[in-house]
Amino acid sequence: xxxxxxxxxxxxxxxxxxxxxxxxxxxxxxxxxxxxxxxxxxxxxxxxxxxxxxxxxxxxxxxxxxxxxxxxxxxxxxxxxxxxxxxxxxxxxxxxxxxxxxxxxxxxxxxxxxxxxxxxxxxxxxxxxxxxxxxxxxxxxxxxxxxxxxxxxxxxxxxxxxxxxxxxxxxxxxxxxxxxxxxxxxxxxxxxxxxxxxxxxxxxxxxxxxxxxxxxxxxxxxxx
Numbered sequence: 001x002x003x004x005x006x007x008x009x010x011x012x013x014x015x016x017x018x019x020x021x022x023x024x025x026x027x028x029x030x031x032x033x034x035x036x037x038x039x040x041x042x043x044x045x046x047x048x049x050x051x052x053x054x055x056x057x058x059x060x061x062x063x064x065x066x067x068x069x070x071x072x073x074x075x076x077x078x079x080x081x082x083x084x085x086x087x088x089x090x091x092x093x094x095x096x097x098x099x100x101x102x103x104x105x106x107x108x109x110x111x112x113x114x115x116x117x118x119x120x121x122x123x124x125x126x127x128x129x130x131x132x133x134x135x136x137x138x139x140x141x142x143x144x145x146x147x148x149x150x151x152x153x154x155x156x157x158x159x160x161x162x163x164x165x166x167x168x169x170x171x172x173x174x175x176x177x178x179x180x181x182x183x184x185x186x187x188x189x190x191x192x193x194x195x196x197x198x199x200x201x202x203x204x205x206x207x208x209x210x211x212x213x214x215x216x217x218x219x220x221x222x223x224x
Contacts (some may be wrong), residue, residue: 005125009160012059013220014132020193020222026206027188030199036178052170052196058197060136060220061166068168072149074099082151086126091148097148100145103134122220126154137169169194197222 006012015045033041039046052063053110076098083091083101092105113120154160169191176190200207201221213224 001121002124002128004123006128009125009129009157010062010165011125011129011160013223014136017059017130017136017193017220017222019135020196023196023208025220026196026199027036028151030195031177031180031188032179034181036181039174039178048202050170050173050194054198055166055170055194056202057217057219058201058221059137059166059169059191061169062161063164065162065164068153068163068165070152072099072147074148078178079148082148082155083157086123086130086151088123089192094145097145099148101130101148103146104130106131106134106146109203122157127156128153129160134163137165137191138172139189139191141187193219193222 003012008014029171030041033043035042035047038047040049043112048131055061056063074097079093079099079101080090082129087106087109089109092102094100095103106127110124110131113124113127115121115124130146130150133150134140138146146192151161170199173190173194176188177195217224
């Protein structure tokens with residue numbers, strides 16, 4: 001049941017991807033070659049960049065549809081009302097910013113769903129998508145919280161698939177790279193899984209695993 005609902009929202013493929021960590025030298029090398037004025041990496045062979053097509057193949061996200069946009073309301077009432085609509089209960093928020101919801105709490109709420117009704121299955125899927133937004137697509141440096149501004153986009157279950165989540169993910173990556181390229185920035189957030197897999201697919205000579213030992217590429221490519 002959950003798989004069918006995830007497929008209907010467009011998040012099934014990206015939900016099959018794990019977390020890639022500990023490739024700091026590659027990240028540093030890419031950031032060093034990033035040019036914010038053109039949103040491209042300048043390499044000896046020329047300028048290259050991550051494209052919408054890459055996002056579609058690597059993450060399996062929809063790249064057509066409505067813009068992922070809206071207002072950002074940090075009031076307590078907004079967070080509480082949206083959380084009750086999505087999760088069915090009052091959220092655990094960050095002590096430093098009341099508009100950030102703890103992903104660990106969301107996962108506990110998700111795993112407690114009995115999945116015995118359609119509403120319960122939809123709450124499970126909404127929780128799962130919210131965790132993906134905070135841990136894979138629009139990550140910050142903590143990786144433990146996600147902003148409540150994404151909640152209104154999940155309220156109407158039948159409209160979740162109509163948003164261009166892939167475009168928003170790519171824009172978030174570009175912004176993260178631009179910020180990381182500043183001389184006073186020491187860390188980078190954003191969808192690093194997308195960046196690493198893109199580099200390994202486009203430049204197999206730097207991949208940690210030889211290409212001929214990998215299974216055939218399927219969507220999402222990041223799964224392999």
